[in-house]
Amino acid sequence: MTSVLSITLLTLVLSGPLMAFVPIGGGASTHVSITGTALLQKVTETCRAVAEAAGHEFKPTGSSPEELVQACLGPTATGEVSGAKFHSALQEIYTQNGLVDRDFVNSAPHHFNSEAFLEGRGLIMEGIVAIKANIRRESFQAARETLGRVLHTLQDFYSHSNWVELGYTEPYINLIRPDLPLENLADVNTATCSDCASGTCPNSILPNILKEKKLTSGYMGIFSAAKPKGKCSHGGAADLTSTAEPRGGISKDERRSDNVALHNAAVNAATDASLQLLEDIRLAAGDNDFLRMMGIARSSIVCFVIDTTGSMSDDIKEAREVVYEIIDSKKGTQDEPSEYILVPFNDPHFGPLIKTTDSDTMKREISKLRASGGGDIPEMCLSGLQLALTGAPDSSHIYVFTDAQAKDIALKATIVSLIRSSKSTVSFFMTGPSRRSRRSLLASSFEDYKDLALASGGQAIQVSKSQLPQATDVILDTSTSALVTVLQRARNPGQKEIFPFMLDESLKNITIYITGQSITFTLTNPAGVSQNHNEASGKLGTIRTVGNLWRIRLHADNKSGTWQINIISNKPYTLKVTGQSTITFIYDFVESFGGPHPGYAVLSGRPQAGQPATLMLSVMGRKGPSSMTIGDVALVTVSGPETVRNSTTSDMGNGDILVTVDGVPEGEFVVILKGTDKVSGSEFQRQSTTQMSISKVNIKAVVDSSMEPGKTFYLPFSVMTKGSGGQYSISARNDKSFPMSNPASLTLTTGQYANSTITITPPADTPSGTDVTLTLEAKLSSGVDSNYVVLRFSVVNKITDFVPPLCEVVHVLADDCPQDVSQCEPFQWELAATLTDGNGTGIESVSLRQGSGNFTTTFLSDPIIQANYTASCCSQIVEFIAVDKVGNVGKCYHSIVRSAGPPALTVSLPLWLCLLVSAFVTRF
Incomplete structure (x- = not known):
């Protein structure tokens, strides 16, 4: 049963924008509500398990997602805790769930329409394999997007088939277990429905279909009324087949007076099926990575993109010092980063992207960086930044250190597209020439970096190498939890202007940044108290200046209300006001x-x-x-x-x-x-920080499957303009440098789509689960108008092993355990079991799921592992999880709880049957 906490949390997030997606039910029962119920219940269960394993209490102080996240992060979650990443993760899943109705509206397998059962299960399994592979590669956004689509298809089975009409109340586990057959499917020549002239018959499934437990689903025709003779229709005004005999439909998408019981049964089964699938993913991923996929982690992320050419030794040293300070000063607090990302670049090399959740690993990796090579050659700065933007989570803060222009400036439009898509903030720390090199940051390159920083809501800070340590306070300010922007403005050319902004009581650590030259300003609070630019320490705050940066940190006791800052300069400048707040x-x-x-x-x-x-x-x-x-x-x-x-x-x-x-x-x-x-x-x-603009160009492209290593993938796309027709250049780039081909240009006629195809070929040695980001741009030859799409693909090996590991209990010794549980303390029991992986991919991990005893594993011979468990007789249940190398999950469950009846017969069971038995025991 869903907990009261889960229900309360559900009301906070499920009445949002995607309620318009109504593949299951009208009113309160939609894909969003079903998905949200399952997600929040599973997240709550996982948070509780993590808390108990860590030895602390999971006790949210309230029902909001922010309070759930804070309780889930545990006692170290002191200070401001933002629920934004959790909200964003939920919305990504809901969005992709709903897009199945737009992008695959006429695809029977995506909705289990037209008896496409094998094909529908194939989509589910392809998705599950991709999700598990993505999580292993820490490609969490790709996993979320696929999860949303898979849940839609799985949920549609219960609304669009006759599963609940057949009297089943439990989920059909075979849909997520391809090693189990789909049984008793009606063939194309078997009539399944009676005629329903009104279209609102309570149950039009033929009696013999119900008696024989034949599985069928409604046919759906958006463009044609044709369907095989005697077959059920989906139903509804959009289904043309519903007017062809047998008329009506069996869809339980919406709750109506004639189908209340069936609709409710479909919703309940779809919810349980979603929980079943999420549990399988959780067990394969582990609790911590499952929560990371759901956006539940400390919100601060440190991402550095660093030039490693010869003149950058001072900059690398300072970046290293900043990382060390962040790690050492914020450890154990809510501001401790949940992830560290490092991307070095040089010429002609850039990368690799190094990503870790371990602070000591980040220290080691950044300590390995050495300045070498270079000279007067520009560097691959934007290529390194591209890796960071596609490898870091959305809404990250990325810091770029360089003292040279970008050799790969042709990537600038791609970088802007990725910034807009990810909503990440990019700040540049640009140092002047050192004595070691004659290189200098050209004025034109500075403008390029400034453009990118402004587009993202970041800073473009230009200082000398000796001044760099004073400028990196910006990184300490922004690598923090619950960071918000109150105001950001830019003026080019500069001018005298008064900027009002509103501060509220929830804001803490309020900081004002101004970048530019020849600037004077006056800051005034709501009470009329002012402080000038030349007052380093005044009544309102502390002012520091270095290079082109002014940093004003307001005193903690300043009042809320409308403030203003009067800036005077005839040169370009930017203004930004930030703080910490959960609002x-x-x-x-x-x-x-x-x-x-x-x-x-x-x-x-x-x-x-x-x-x-x-x-x-x-x-x-x-x-x-x-x-x-x-x-x-x-x-x-x-x-x-x-x-x-x-x-x-x-x-x-x-x-x-x-x-x-x-x-x-x-x-x-x-x-x-x-x-x-x-x-x-x-x-x-x-x-918001990310700048946006409008366009008359529209690009359509849909991700409909995973890529396979070594095989060419074809991506159809269409481009249309409502502006000027003519020749439009087509630019396509991917962040993994996979071989691609695409048309150099398309000739567009106003108001008409032009179609073409991109091919991408992942190398044969691409690791399964690799996340590939493709940026596609169409631009009018004159450069007046352009638009882009950013698509995310997964590269997944073809999987043939769908059999979970098997468990055989070979030894149980519990004779010493007393029947009176109150006398259990001095006594122990033990169990030994062997785990094997039938298809030979090998068991990757074995972990204790239930039980407080001592659990060990011993490798016997390929592919056999022995598990040994010893526990107090007070701990009477043990359950452990085996996961093979492709993510198949099995449970091994044993209980020494004694019943009042005769002794139970002990048998060895396959692990999949063990799963079913344990689920039965738990439920009933």
């Missing part, structure tokens, strides 16, 4: 789609010009979304002259908002949100 928001630009199950799809590229922009926006507060009131949401230009476009909003409930902006600003803009925090009663202001 934040996440957003996506979306577009609506029609079909049998209409909804909203997240845009991969830029919003379309000439029409309103639509956003889905989720707001998080200190005690969840109910602890705040949302005010204005607007699109604002960052660079002057400032243009504000207000919006109309539809409150979807519980912090989720549909935002429509009729007049989108010209040029680059960001999202700004204002509201009231009910906890403190103060007004708040938050701004």
